[in-house]
Amino acid sequence: MKLEVLVIPVSDVDRAKTFYKTLGWREDADFVGDENYRVIQVTPPGSPASVIFGTGLTTADPGSAQGLHLVVTDIEAARAEIADRGLEISEVFHDAGGVFHHAGTEGRVAGPDPKHTSYSSFASFEDPDGNGWVLQEITERLPGR
Incomplete structure (x- = not known):
């Protein structure tokens, strides 16, 4: 098994997208289903695993992912x-x-x-x-x- 993706909870999708792109992470996808569903996938340089955030993806509280x-x-x-x-x-x-x-x-x-x-x-x-x-x-x- 290999870790493929981590889903992190955010409150403002566009703000998070700007932040992770400022880190130099590659934007892999920005898929909008409707106003209640959006998926953004970014990947840190050199990483085989990606990070996903968006709307309608997790019930976790924004900012609760730690470590x-x-x-x-x-x-x-x-x-x-x-x-x-x-x-x-x-x-x-x-x-x-x-x-x-x-x-x-x-x-x-x-x-x-x-x-x-x-x-x-x-x-x-x-x-x-x-x-x-x-x-x-x-x-x-x-x-x-």
């Missing part, structure tokens, strides 16, 4: 690219526990993981509705990945 991870090979460069596009993004951080980040901002320690361990450095941002995204630096995958 959506995007894998990058250079956390500082990826963070800078998003900031250079004029979007808000956290500074690079690692977790006090050293394994995986906590929910919210609890346990965040400024800067990348001191040992630059793969899977251990992060930066976070939100879309206009508050759906939470996390950049995670992975330079060497775990065995079998």
Whole structure:
């Protein structure tokens, strides 16, 4: 099995579309069925999986999707690219526990993981509705990945 698509809840479809296109994500589709049904699909650069949002797609509250991870090979460069596009993004951080980040901002320690361990450095941002995204630096995958 492979993950193909994530559906995220948004309140303003056009605002979300502008945001994700500003991130540099490719617009794959913008299908309008009627005033109660619209599907927009965007894909992050280099990703085999896409993100869908629109009207009539989910009963989840706008902004309720949290912990959506995007894998990058250079956390500082990826963070800078998003900031250079004029979007808000956290500074690079690692977790006090050293394994995986906590929910919210609890346990965040400024800067990348001191040992630059793969899977251990992060930066976070939100879309206009508050759906939470996390950049995670992975330079060497775990065995079998």
